[in-house]
Amino acid sequence: MSRTEWLALAAGAILVLGGVAARAEQGSENAETSQSDAERMKDLERRVGELEQAQAERSAAPAGPAWLPEWTQRVRLSGSASVGYFHRGDLTPEEDSAFEVWDARLFVDAELAEHVQIGGATAVRNIGATVEWNLVREGELQNDVGELYADFQGIADSSWLGAQVGRFLIPVGEAYLRYSKGYRDNPFISQPVGGPWWWDEGVRLYGQDPTGRFGYVASVSNGDTKFNVDDNNDPQGTLKLYTDPWPWLHLSVSGLVSGEIGHKSRPAPGALWLGETWAMPVGAFTDVPNFINGVPTPDGPNQIQRTWLVGADAIAKPLDGLRVWLGGGRYDMDASNAVPGPYDRTLYYWIAEVVADGQLVSPALEPVYLALRASGLTTGDNGRGYLLHEAYLDTAGYNMRDLNEYSVALGWRIGRYVRLRGEYGYRDVNLVRKVDPAIRAQVDDDDWFAFDVGISF
Numbered sequence: 001m002s003r004t005e006w007l008a009l010a011a012g013a014i015l016v017l018g019g020v021a022a023r024a025e026q027g028s029e030n031a032e033t034s035q036s037d038a039e040r041m042k043d044l045e046r047r048v049g050e051l052e053q054a055q056a057e058r059s060a061a062p063a064g065p066a067w068l069p070e071w072t073q074r075v076r077l078s079g080s081a082s083v084g085y086f087h088r089g090d091l092t093p094e095e096d097s098a099f100e101v102w103d104a105r106l107f108v109d110a111e112l113a114e115h116v117q118i119g120g121a122t123a124v125r126n127i128g129a130t131v132e133w134n135l136v137r138e139g140e141l142q143n144d145v146g147e148l149y150a151d152f153q154g155i156a157d158s159s160w161l162g163a164q165v166g167r168f169l170i171p172v173g174e175a176y177l178r179y180s181k182g183y184r185d186n187p188f189i190s191q192p193v194g195g196p197w198w199w200d201e202g203v204r205l206y207g208q209d210p211t212g213r214f215g216y217v218a219s220v221s222n223g224d225t226k227f228n229v230d231d232n233n234d235p236q237g238t239l240k241l242y243t244d245p246w247p248w249l250h251l252s253v254s255g256l257v258s259g260e261i262g263h264k265s266r267p268a269p270g271a272l273w274l275g276e277t278w279a280m281p282v283g284a285f286t287d288v289p290n291f292i293n294g295v296p297t298p299d300g301p302n303q304i305q306r307t308w309l310v311g312a313d314a315i316a317k318p319l320d321g322l323r324v325w326l327g328g329g330r331y332d333m334d335a336s337n338a339v340p341g342p343y344d345r346t347l348y349y350w351i352a353e354v355v356a357d358g359q360l361v362s363p364a365l366e367p368v369y370l371a372l373r374a375s376g377l378t379t380g381d382n383g384r385g386y387l388l389h390e391a392y393l394d395t396a397g398y399n400m401r402d403l404n405e406y407s408v409a410l411g412w413r414i415g416r417y418v419r420l421r422g423e424y425g426y427r428d429v430n431l432v433r434k435v436d437p438a439i440r441a442q443v444d445d446d447d448w449f450a451f452d453v454g455i456s457f
Helices: 003-026 031-060 180-185
Strands: 075-087 097-118 121-137 140-155 162-169 199-208 214-221 236-246 249-258 290-292 295-297 306-319 322-334 345-357 368-378 400-414 418-431 446-456
Touching (some): 075 180, 140 199
Antiparallel strands (some): 075 097, 075 446, 121 140, 162 199, 290 295, 345 368
């Protein structure tokens, strides 16, 4: 029986009983009135019995159609996709103008166990699982595994400890939340050029205080981009601390450290991505010459001895319908254990984004929004470059000093599951000094635009 029905019956019983008591005290009620009160009580008892029977029948009935197997009540299928027209630049290696499937992914979430107890005490409040099928990303067919983990929530019945074991997004900064399941809520079609993210295999721990004002996410993982690969025994560790001091403000700081990456006989990329690049030895995977301090230089050693990152983010919602995101950090790649050498690199990333809903202008425009974003990735050194986007692997190689992008997007939310978006972006690319003119001629600033339909379920 629902809470509303119980309250109505209780109120009715109190009124009837109160009336009977009052009449008994007065002693002035006739037999006809007493008989009427008795009939009301019988009717009330009969109604209570009927509602209890109906509630018992509903509880005994299956949650779905009888022909469905039991596991379908514990499993949820969801997904998202972006399809539309994309003009991806005239001068960059991404030159392409066509109708495309830009992003597509499917998710399966399952509830596996609840209130697991040992010796009468709660060991785990809930056990679940998540599987992501990463079909298409940035217009390229991937057909591989995104996230895939078992989720242990409320270990020892505590809000401070949960664990996800398997493959997950690396919890550094706030940008990674725009990938995977978060893509459906992305106000842009594109992603920031320097935001930290990517998947890796390991253990991710998380928790927060009971009020939800303070929390953490930490992980220990293999440290390699490739699926199920660990070229050495040095893991990668991360820690993210966050707080919501007020309902309109979210703050977080993040750190990452890894041991050795790669093998003496082959370069292996690190697990963390900044936009569309990652930790690789200078010169790896390309034949483009490396110019360091204006001089052609051989490729660096296959192994990187260590990497580390520090970053911070702030997300503010000062008004209903207005969201501001500022983020940035530093990522260091040390090629050797000795003093800093020519193959060490430091990358700096930054993100500034504003999303304004139409309701700021008029309630009638609430489903419409305008989004502005500037993001960048740089070595901060005119003599030392790096591959700042994999699309430039065969043109600029490791000679890029700066990659900055400025985007504006206009969107229309059609209900909960459909979003129309248009986005225009301008990309500013700078190379290191004294690079070969033939290399410089292949790379220039460029603009691009896209229109898509984003769907989710």
